[in-house]
Amino acid sequence: MTDLTIPNDLWDDDSEGSIASWFFSDGDDVSKGDLVAEIMNEKVTNELLAPASGVLKILVAAEQPVSKGQVIAQIAG
């Protein structure tokens, strides 16, 4: 099981961001390196890539607020 975490250096300050889009659905197979989500902070969108291959379990729905360091999904290999 690998966590998909919002990196601590994705943006500078400690403001909240939000999940702009999930590019896969809960339960989809993803491959390491796939673009799985876009995270938005202050009108800037950042890409999150899959850190591992496996089945995606989404923990935070699209359009919900997120913080740096937060685990937003898990990938079961």
Next chain:
Amino acid sequence: MSSPDTVEKTKSSATAPRQRRLTIARALNEAIHQEMTADASVVVLGEDLAKIGGVWSTTGGLLDAFGADRVRDTPISESGFIGAAVGMAAVGLRPIVELMFVDFFGVCMNAISSLAAKQRFFSGGQVKCPMVLMTSVGGGYSDGGQHSQCLYATFGHLPGLKVVIPSNAYDAKGMLRSAIRDDDPVVFMFHKGVHGLGWLGTVPRAATHVPEEEYYVPLGKAAVAREGTDLTFVGLGLTVHHAIDAANVLQKEGVSCEVIDLRSIAPLDRDTIRASVRKTGRLIAVDDDYMSYGVSGEVIASVCEDAGIALKATPRRLCFPDIPIPFSPALEPGLLPNGERLAALAREVLSEKRT
């Protein structure tokens, strides 16, 4: 391209086509990448397209991939660079040029209407204009009356232009690839409400599976987004989603609605509209452009002009009223079409007693 990741990906996609969801913004970006790779005559120019990658995120990565000769930032001078694109198209290039907001058409309409649209006619077919004018349309996010219009009809009214607007990412990619290969000028409108930029909000349904491989969606052909038997909604871009929302609500009330996604207003696929209303007998056109002289009126006329269609109720329309779009967040949402308002209008149509 021989990293283990790439090899692994190729293998898994060879066995079963994986679902790969993209936003419209990303689908358009991929379409341009692929067409620029396939054809060296495709070039891109406009404001903030090269270094920034486009304020609508449609041209990211192109400068690095294809260089400054083919991907150009321009000054804020729409009449200049759109006029230049018409000239480029006349001498054999395939320019993609962006008008950042369709609302800004006023400063460059001569290049679009008098030059691009008429080139082929005035030259007796000797000079083509294979140019794509990409432009953003639509409001709903309090950007005021000069950044929120749709203006479908303003462009659809002019002979010589093809005018298209996708409602989802699959169509967006396939239609843009078709537009780039088309020998006529194509006004390619993308609606901010389905584009998939986080800061604007979007309709999640518009981000669909988009195959990486080559495919084309023909221009000028409407799609049946949902089949039904009691009433036909005809929409385009964002309003297709309002129609699907209304259809979902009405289904619970025992009403079966068909939803037509126009995809193109010039040419307009009247056959698909007529075939649907011939089946359902009821029509509502929904359009977030101004009401008068617009797409909705044209859709309704297309049905009324066909003597073979027996109507069960008077055709109706839901549009933006004929006033400038307010900035005020208290006013704008009450004027734009939405699924709820559409469902209410549908109930009126369904309860109409014809005399």
